[in-house]
Amino acid sequence: MMPHPFAEQVEVAGSQRATMLAVCLDLEGILVPEVWVNVAKQTGIEALRRTTRDEPDYDRLMRYRLDILDENGITIDDITAVIEAMEPLEESVGFLDSLERRWPTLVLSDTFSQFARPIMDKLGNPTLLCHTLVIEDSGRISDWTIRLQDQKRRTVEALRAMNLEVIAVGDSYNDTSMLAAASAGILFRPPDNVVEEFPQYPVTQDYHGLAAAIDEAASALGE
Template sequence: MMSSRTCLYLTGVRRRSRFSLTPFRVRAMARTYASRAMDTLKTRTAGVGPMLVVCLDLEGVLMPEVWEEFADRTGIPELRRTTRDEPDYDKLMQYRLDILDDNDFTIDDITDVIGRMEPLDGAVEFLDHLRSKWQVIILSDTFSQFAGPLMDKLGRPALLCHTLEIDEDSRRIEGWTIRIDDQKRRTVEALRGLNYNVIAAGDSYNDTSMLSMANAGILLNPPSNVIDEFPQFPVTSDYAGLLAAIEAAASDMGE
């Protein structure tokens, strides 16, 4: 049991504390603690530079072209047309949907073909190696309805893509909704705005804007017309060459 003297002492301490913590003193203490916290943060992060993110296209880089596969399975060569041939994506998609309508194809016909597709030879090992060292994001103009089986076979990397509009009764593809205009370039731009270094790799026209926005852009097996139009990008022909180019670019960035 505490003595009356002890109780008076403790009571006095409490009273003095309440008396001393005026609004002015509280603000002063808050400024002091905030200043100390900022000094600690600056010390801990001194010398820490941007981290690296590798952005890859999907079709033609890690997986076969979905529309080319579907064209081969259906015997309709017109569907082999891709962004390698037509850089205007809206024009290309409308062209594809017109052919699907003319031939009474549904989303289920396409996903059946996609379910039997496999990654390009060496793609899984290449992607696993990259992911063991850096963050990897797949930036694709494919659609969420196509992507599920493809991502399962690649180990579920992060993917940003678009969405198809499907009539649930007829299962016909009625249209598409893009994530955002020029989403590949704008994603890279946003990453750089967050103080990340970005290396981007792709194979066709619709990749060139993100390659231009990245700290380093690399082409993998592009068609000759893309090589001729964009000579500023190094060209690789296999995963070994692409990996070497990515690692060299990362080394130049100090990553």
């Protein structure tokens, strides 16, 4: 008999099996387009296309981004205008709604509350945990405040410490510690370099396939 695709990820003993499951999703690339890629398109600053798909060191990536914003005089108002024109990824709203009807669902993101605010209403205002920007009166983004180092992983660990099973979905380097901490991890439309470095996670390319993978993982976890 072939092993279940999620069998290697599921490590819950029968006598310790949790009675509740939660789903944790990354935001950008999973439910909405990449903010910085859209800012790059609208401003013509190609250097801003670099994301966590390319650079695993988030602090280095953010300092790089803020330096570029300073060099080009880009303010929070400019970025907010780009985000307000963005729409959720096609079919993502229905997918998210179906998840929330079945299980507690958290969006865990390394974005910032000021970036997320314009688009979260379009997603139905799901629960979002993210970071915060430091913005000067002039609108210049001078720094950022991390809610918690590696907050995606630590949120998943906290949920599991509460005896919940967790299915986590991500697409980038900065999601992989969250996937590793979860009861089951799934990649959604990841770049080839992430697939190659993390072959232990199933890969999905559309919401139908992602929903099926989540159902499969939930079944393996006893749901």
